[in-house]
Amino acid sequence: MAYLEKGPCQPYEHDFPRRPMGNDNRCFRKEWFSEFHWLEYSIEKDTAYCLHCYLFKPDRGGQGGGHIFTKTGFRDWKHKKTLKDHVGLFDSSHNQAFAKCTNLMNQKQSISYVIFSQSSSQQQSYRTRLTAVLDCIRLLLMQGLSFRGHDESKESLNRGNLIEVLNWYAACFDEARDNSMKEQMAVVLSLRGQGYDGASNMSGEFNGLKALILRENPHAMYVHCFAHQLQLAIVSVARRNCMVSDFLDVLAIIVNLVGASCKRVDVLRTSYQTNILEKLNTRELTGGSGQFQEMSLARSGDTRWGSHLLTVTRFINMFNAIIDVLENISEDGVHSDQKSLALRQMNNMQDFEFVFSLHFIFEILVITDDLSQALQKKDQGIQNAMRLLNLCKCALQNLRENGWDTLFSRVIEFCVDRHI
Incomplete structure (x- = not known):
């Protein structure tokens, strides 16, 4: 100090x-x-x-x-x-x-300051409440249970593990008499917090939602959403690799180019449906309920969870249809710069390095998406989240050590089918 x-x-x-x-x-x-x-x-x-x-x-x-x-x-x-x-x-x-x-x-916000600035009876009361809260928290952490409930309103029949355990704890020690025959009542407090992504309008220090809540309650600690942190970490690490960074840039250009107009989107969907029907007729694909539904390309964003996986997955499924749209633009486009851009991107797509990057990123995102989905569940506990994180790391390490042959074979098969 x-x-x-x-x-x-x-x-x-x-x-x-x-x-x-x-x-x-x-x-x-x-x-x-x-x-x-x-x-x-x-x-x-x-x-x-x-x-x-x-x-x-x-x-x-x-x-x-x-x-x-x-x-x-x-x-x-x-x-x-x-x-x-x-x-x-x-x-x-x-x-x-x-x-x-x-x-x-800022000592006036510390627990010790609050406790020792009160009378001895108030101090004892604070210690009793704090001890009860910590006991319940230790129990939930040890058992790997979630804290929050789906419905924590007073009318709810089950307000979540923390509130229910605290109420049970309070009932056990409610209005017990000490040696001096004085009534001693335990009062239980529930802990609160706030968590979401790191966008400035949410976590901004001055005008973000985080700041607005802290003005009302300075003890509502902010935690950056784990799922959003995972998304940012994946994108940041991927961008440090030149080949992957170039691939993501090309991918974004193609998605924007193909989806630039309603006409191009209609051509894309028509071409995709035609390709599916051809493969069903030649028995390269087998039909089933809910399969091969109408779809379009999705734009990815660094702050949108799972958007990169959705983009890459649809890009693989609609690969031939995208080639058809780019070919139409290169031949029948109105502007010369659009025609040349479409031709360059069509050549990029038919390059082995692009196809390899497409499947390589897909394999990684599939593994990390399971963790991302789990982190977004309302009833997720911190211990289980750490266990899932370790499983994700093991899966990535296994891909690194044992996944090359399978990945390379899949890329080769994809290229041969499309004459790349």
């Missing part, structure tokens, strides 16, 4: 020394103090540090620059972007450290 009360060391009046970097001589810029309030500078070492991470940095490997801002010091004055990268996203190691610093200085 003494460190935080004093604040980061920011010697504005210091004559920062210049050092050769590349073709220039560069130095620390005092303007950075205003832009990065957490930044402090060591005159002795001519290096910069992060006060919040120095005090509370979690052990998360190299995230946020590793030990650069806590031990070794930052002095690459040429790359200011490193300072922005250090802050990272909302749940980065830096922001977690900043939150801990804020909580430490």
Whole structure:
């Protein structure tokens, strides 16, 4: 607290020394103090540090620059972007450290402050309630049970595990007499929280839904939806691979091009139905109730859960029909740029690398989609979610170690059928 009360060391009046970097001589810029309030500078070492991470940095490997801002010091004055990268996203190691610093200085919101600012009888009452809540939470965690109920209203016959267990606990100890023959009654509180995706209108610090709820109840802690975090992680990791990133860009271009008008969508559906009928007549496919229904391409989005899997799945099923639409555009399109674009994308689709990426991404998304669907269930418990996460990781590792031959054979068969 003494460190935080004093604040980061920011010697504005210091004559920062210049050092050769590349073709220039560069130095620390005092303007950075205003832009990065957490930044402090060591005159002795001519290096910069992060006060919040120095005090509370979690052990998360190299995230946020590793030990650069806590031990070794930052002095690459040429790359200011490193300072922005250090802050990272909302749940980065830096922001977690900043939150801990804020909580430490805001003692009036701490449980200990609330308890010890009351009379001894009130303190005992608080301890009784808190102990009851923690006992029930430990029981539910140990058994891997969900906390929330489908209907927690007072009229509900089953308000969920936490409320029902708390009510049972309260009934067991309700109005019992102590040794002095005084009535002692246990009062039980229910814990609340809020969780959704990380969009600014939802989790924004100032005007988001999260901020509006916290103004009404400062104890309604916000948790980023696990399913949305999974989606963002998959997309972020995939984009770091050049081949996959190029594939996703081409995929988005083709989906937008084919779905640009109602006429093209109608041609796509007609061509798809024709292909299905041909395969049914040649017995390449067998019909069944609910199979081969009318469909169209779906656009994917980084913030829409499962949208990439839906796009890739329909793209595989409608591959021949998409080729037909692109061919029509390249031959009969009104604008020359549209015709040339359609021709390029048709050539991209008939490239082995594109087909391989299509099936490769499909295999990965099928595995992660099971976890994503499970994380979105209202009755999901944290222990079961962690178990499903481990199963997902094992399935991905098995695909990596043992899935090559099957995947490659499927790609080869797909290419041969379509003369690629």
